Amino acid sequence: MPELPEVETTVRGLERVLQGRRISRVEARRADLRRSFPKDLGQRLTGATVTGLGRRAKYGLIHTDRDDTMIFHLGMSGSWRIDHASLEKHDHLLLETEDGKRLALNDPRRFGSVDLVATDELEDWPAFKALGPEPFELDVRDLQKRLRGRTAAIKLLLGDQRIVAGLGNIYVCEALYRAGIHPKRPSGSVSLERLKRLVVAIHDVLNEAIEAGGSTLKDFISPDGELGYFSKNFSVYDREGEPCACGGTVKRIVQGGRSTFYCARCQH
Numbered sequence: 001m002p003e004l005p006e007v008e009t010t011v012r013g014l015e016r017v018l019q020g021r022r023i024s025r026v027e028a029r030r031a032d033l034r035r036s037f038p039k040d041l042g043q044r045l046t047g048a049t050v051t052g053l054g055r056r057a058k059y060g061l062i063h064t065d066r067d068d069t070m071i072f073h074l075g076m077s078g079s080w081r082i083d084h085a086s087l088e089k090h091d092h093l094l095l096e097t098e099d100g101k102r103l104a105l106n107d108p109r110r111f112g113s114v115d116l117v118a119t120d121e122l123e124d125w126p127a128f129k130a131l132g133p134e135p136f137e138l139d140v141r142d143l144q145k146r147l148r149g150r151t152a153a154i155k156l157l158l159g160d161q162r163i164v165a166g167l168g169n170i171y172v173c174e175a176l177y178r179a180g181i182h183p184k185r186p187s188g189s190v191s192l193e194r195l196k197r198l199v200v201a202i203h204d205v206l207n208e209a210i211e212a213g214g215s216t217l218k219d220f221i222s223p224d225g226e227l228g229y230f231s232k233n234f235s236v237y238d239r240e241g242e243p244c245a246c247g248g249t250v251k252r253i254v255q256g257g258r259s260t261f262y263c264a265r266c267q268h
């Protein structure tokens with residue numbers, strides 16, 4: 001499942017072929033993914049020039065000179081393919097640029113989505129309205145304020161989109177491990193010093209993954225190139241029963257219906 005680093009890598013890859021380019025053709029090859037494509041998608045994008053790309057939480061943003069923003073979500077299995085030799089069954093949306101690039105949004109399981117919103121209304125778009133700050137814009141004092149008095153486990157609140165936007169289960173586990181914070185610790189009891197370490201850890205785990213993704217970008221414009229998926233190494237995530245670097249053993253518990261991986265020796 002694409003997490004924030006995959007979406008960031010995808011956006012950076014798309015930027016290389018879309019930034020400043022005019023979209024010459026749009027083809028929706030079915031009516032919907034998780035929900036319907038906007039009815040006027042083709043009409044509003046065809047002939048528009050891409051003025052910039054971005055990311056909010058796990059959504060990719062493509063801004064145009066018509067003051068529209070196309071918002072895409074990769075769902076469970078989505079990816080963009082660039083200049084593929086031939087169409088595949090799950091290429092559901094095609095974009096072509098005036099300079100001859102062909103992009104396909106491929107999504108076998110169709111949990112992804114595509115929306116088109118006026119750029120100046122993005123902040124009020126329902127899925128964005130309630131989002132907390134981006135992980136890279138986290139302010140430690142602000143985080144402390146929002147966790148103050150909260151008894152819910154730190155693992156659960158870090159995964160809450162209203163506290164931090166787009167930080168998935170994997171990166172919550174990894175960041176807590178690096179910061180030495182036990183996933184069950186009541187959120188309001190984490191000291192400012194430890195929250196500072198946590199914010200640094202969040203930045204580090206995301207940046208390392210984005211860098212790993214970036215190194216795969218150099219050859220993404222190749223026949224059947226698929227953007228954004230890459231292998232990563234985790235210290236605790238999905239490593240139940242395996243040794244931690246400290247000599248302890250990685251444990252798995254379930255919190256809020258999702259697996260948490262941690263080391264009881266390193267995390268308090």
Ligand SMILES: [Zn+2]
Pocket residue numbers: 244245246247248249263264265266267
């Ligand atoms: Zn350990």
